[in-house]
Amino acid sequence: MKQIFSLALLAITGWLLWSLVPYGQATEPGPVSSHYIAHGLQENGGSNLVTSIVVNYRGFDTLGEVTVLFLSVAGAGFVLRRRSGQRRVAPRPSSEFVQTGARMLFAPMVLFGVYIFVHGHLTPGGGFQGGAVIASAVLMLLLADRDHHLPHGFMGWLESLAGFGYVLTGFLGLAIGGSFLANKGVLPLGQWNRLFSAGVIPIIYTLVGLKVGTELSTLLDVMVDSGRDHGEADAHGQKGGAA
Amino acid sequence: MNGLTPSTLYLATAILLILMGLAAVLVKRNLLKMVLGLSLVDTGIHLLIAALGAHPGRTAPILDDAKYLADPHTLLARVNLVVDPVPQALVLTAIVIGVGVTALMLSYVVRLYARRGSLDIGEIGRLKW
Numbered sequence: 001m002k003q004i005f006s007l008a009l010l011a012i013t014g015w016l017l018w019s020l021v022p023y024g025q026a027t028e029p030g031p032v033s034s035h036y037i038a039h040g041l042q043e044n045g046g047s048n049l050v051t052s053i054v055v056n057y058r059g060f061d062t063l064g065e066v067t068v069l070f071l072s073v074a075g076a077g078f079v080l081r082r083r084s085g086q087r088r089v090a091p092r093p094s095s096e097f098v099q100t101g102a103r104m105l106f107a108p109m110v111l112f113g114v115y116i117f118v119h120g121h122l123t124p125g126g127g128f129q130g131g132a133v134i135a136s137a138v139l140m141l142l143l144a145d146r147d148h149h150l151p152h153g154f155m156g157w158l159e160s161l162a163g164f165g166y167v168l169t170g171f172l173g174l175a176i177g178g179s180f181l182a183n184k185g186v187l188p189l190g191q192w193n194r195l196f197s198a199g200v201i202p203i204i205y206t207l208v209g210l211k212v213g214t215e216l217s218t219l220l221d222v223m224v225d226s227g228r229d230h231g232e233a234d235a236h237g238q239k240g241g242a243a
Numbered sequence: 244m245n246g247l248t249p250s251t252l253y254l255a256t257a258i259l260l261i262l263m264g265l266a267a268v269l270v271k272r273n274l275l276k277m278v279l280g281l282s283l284v285d286t287g288i289h290l291l292i293a294a295l296g297a298h299p300g301r302t303a304p305i306l307d308d309a310k311y312l313a314d315p316h317t318l319l320a321r322v323n324l325v326v327d328p329v330p331q332a333l334v335l336t337a338i339v340i341g342v343g344v345t346a347l348m349l350s351y352v353v354r355l356y357a358r359r360g361s362l363d364i365g366e367i368g369r370l371k372w
Contacts (some may be wrong), residue, residue: 006269010262017258021291029327030300036329037322043307047302047326053332065336073344075349084279126338193307212339219346226353 007135045189046198048122053202053207054126059181060196065212070163080226092143102144109137117209121198127205131212138217141222150221155214162211169200169207253294254282260287274352274362278345285341291332304328 029037036053044052054062092100116123117130141148173182183189183199190197260283267280304325356362 003270006266010266012267014258014262017261017291018254019256021295029296029322033296033327033329034322035326037304037327045312047305047307049306049328050331052336053328056362058332061336065339068340069343072347076346079350079354087336120306124303124305126335128335132342135271167250213331216342222344223350223353 001191008034012094016212025074026030039243041192043197044183044201045192046201047122047193048126050124051121051126051205054202055120056181056183059170059204062208063170063181064162066166066208069212069215070159073215076219077222083186093146098144099149109140109195111231113209113213116146117205118202119195120209121201123193127183127208128212130209131148131214131216134209135216136222137215138160139220139224140219146147146224151220155218159211159218162207162214165207166204170205173200189220249299250294250297253290253297253356257287257291257294260290263287270364273361274355274364276363278348278352281348282341282345284338285345289334289337289341292330292337296330298326301326304331 009055015111028034036049036057040052040057044056046052046056057136112134113130114126115130116133117127120126120130138150142150169186170181173186174180177183177185181200181204183201187203188198195202263282264280264285264287267283268277271277271280301323302325304327306325308319352362355367359366
């Protein structure tokens with residue numbers, strides 16, 4: 001019965017998606033997209049139109065997105081918080097090669113992440129992608145050196161400052177440019193295809209990159225830490241025969 | 244649908260991913276596999292939305308070539324050279340939210356495993372009605 005129900009649900013979903021999505025019918029972008037493509041460069045100065053949309057046209061939406069990411073990381077941190085009385089186990093250290101290699105690669109990886117989010121308005125990439133690269137560098141360090149710990153106070157401050165800077169840039173736009181997160185008039189748009197161009201877009205994407213990088217790194221730190229706790233709990237459970 | 248065009252292939256792959264994920268959520272009893280299934284649904288939807296804006300023969304919406312910097316009267320010609328950037332921007336948002344949601348789900352799984360010592364959803368029956 002259950003299998004039949006599942007199969008029917010799958011079949012209906014597949015049929016709906018296949019037949020109802022207006023797929024391949026659009027021969028050209030819609031009116032809003034056409035405006036973005038035709039005038040995005042003049043209005044924002046950034047050659048990457050996706051970045052123009054994410055950071056400027058839909059900048060308020062991105063602010064909400066950053067908030068959602070923060071909330072989910074805060075939720076995960078709350079769920080995985082260390083109970084009082086739980087002792088940390090000393091994990092088996094990884095080999096010298098792994099530790100040295102991870103330390104050697106850490107700085108170039110962070111630099112690459114910074115490169116990605118600083119050039120978000122020119123090349124594919126941006127704050128979210130650069131932040132993810134930075135977080136993967138931190139993950140590598142955490143996995144290689146199990147005793148390594150992130151400075152939570154510093155990360156928290158950096159994250160808060162980045163979020164505050166984003167909102168502050170928005171209000172600057174409100175004060176100078178006439179609307180929240182406005183780009184025009186706040187900073188000069190600069191020359192096409194240069195690093196210092198596109199007004200506030202690189203600034204916002206740098207702040208987003210810092211925020212996402214610190215958030216995801218903190219999340220990974222909490223997860224790795226919690227895994228240690230449960231490793232200990234399992235060992236006890238198996239000794240007692242409960243598991 | 245006549246023949247196997249790239250857009251048919253995108254659509255078929257996306258629907259396959261979504262159905263695979265949905266099947267995993269419906270059939271599997273392991274919590275980790277259910278999270279994996281939801282993640283697959285997520286990926287399928289991303290592919291579907293991103294491919295909705297794709298047009299054959301057009302390039303990425305990055306105006307970094309001098310040919311895009313023509314006179315104002317050819318501004319509209321740009322529209323015919325690049326794909327629709329709006330679905331890509333929406334997918335960028337959706338990917339980030341998906342990462343956050345997956346992280347939160349995995350944290351719940353970790354917590355549940357610590358409490359119950361099992362990943363079987365059948366053993367978590369307290370909320371069942």
